Amino acid sequence: MPRRTKSQYLHEYFKLWVKLYKVGAIRDVTLQKYWVTYRKIKGLAPTLMMKDLNRQTYQKLLNDYAVNHERQTVMDFHHQVKAAILDAYDDGIIKHDPTRRAIIKGKDPKKKKTKFLSEFELKLLIKELDLGDKPSIDWLVLLIAKTGLRFAEALGITPNDFDFEEQTLSVTKTWNYKDKNGGFQPTKNKSSVRKIQLDWKLCMQFSGLIRNLPADKPIFVTKRIYNSTVNFFLEKKCKQAGIPVISVHGLRHTHASLLLYAGVSTASVAKRLGHADMTTTQSTYIHIIEELENQDNDKIMRHLAAL
Structure with missing residues (x-):
């Protein structure tokens, strides 16, 4: 498996991280959510490199994702990406935690449907x-x-x-x-x-x-x-x-x-x-x-x- 380095694009790092830590460890249904996140990162920030990660570039990624998603969905996206980035921080690949104090935005939730019947x-x-x-x-x-x-x-x-x-x-x-x-x-x-x-x-x-x-x-x-x-x-x-x-x-x-x-x-x-x-x-x-x-x-x- 290729090494994870600061010279990689964020989406490349995230893909390797999912393969290393998630494949075989979680149910396929849950794993598919991580692959959706990977595709979103690649689509929104195709040239964002690990070495360029800071609070501003990470916040921009969240903001771009929030344009078409509800706040809870943005929160879920943030949690998955943050988990990978914190591992990069722990491994010394990046020197600072860019996810610290990130602001979660998003569209207002749709009117909730009836959850249950009498x-x-x-x-x-x-x-x-x-x-x-x-x-x-x-x-x-x-x-x-x-x-x-x-x-x-x-x-x-x-x-x-x-x-x-x-x-x-x-x-x-x-x-x-x-x-x-x-x-x-x-x-x-x-x-x-x-x-x-x-x-x-x-x-x-x-x-x-x-x-x-x-x-x-x-x-x-x-x-x-x-x-x-x-x-x-x-x-x-x-x-x-x-x-x-x-x-x-x-x-x-x-x-x-x-x-x-x-x-x-x-x-x-x-x-x-x-x-x-x-x-x-x-x-x-x-x-x-x-x-x-x-x-x-x-x-x-x-x-x-x-x-």
Whole structure:
């Protein structure tokens, strides 16, 4: 592998850095984000050399990237590039840290779409699903709504993963839907490997659906499937049901929010969703948790006042 030096262009250095530290160490989906960053650096600053890196040249790179991106996206870009540059600083390739006190700019975020449905709205959506005798997007939507699976996890489910006697679904792999060749791949993290308890109705429905399907083949993948295709399908179904339009990931948010509103503990919800720790769950659903805490405080005050 060529040496990383101060006489290299920044995009060359970043490419070598990704190959050295990221290839084989992170999931392919995450790795692709680094390659996108590499292409952005090359496009925005094709002649910026490592030896010319300073706070001004680095800030200009961020500013140029911020012209067409939201602030959070710029922040993500900054974190990836900064990690490589700090290694160059630690290795003595550059003498100063040009990323120090960088200013993150960016476009105002777009109006956020509805993240989740109420219980009543979810029931209306499920009523719109055409649950025939063969696997379909309708069945995929039902499974995600009832389990909170990630999209890639749901695509990776095979008949072998169901245990109808124990009423559980084992999540041990995902489907690489972003690659044209597909294929099974590991879960997002160790915590994502889990068993999810299923309700009796879903067990009855899926036991009939998968009865004659190949045991080790993905239930919902017969050809390449796109996240956008399922989102378009969901949009149509939501409009038919007269409810807010949500994405397939919104089904996962819906699942979690309904459990929290039902009084299920944050720890149990985190485990069911396959979160690495409760911090992720708490930060994602902080608005719901705070609302429930306020309701608890009202109950506490009423109880104490009655003493």
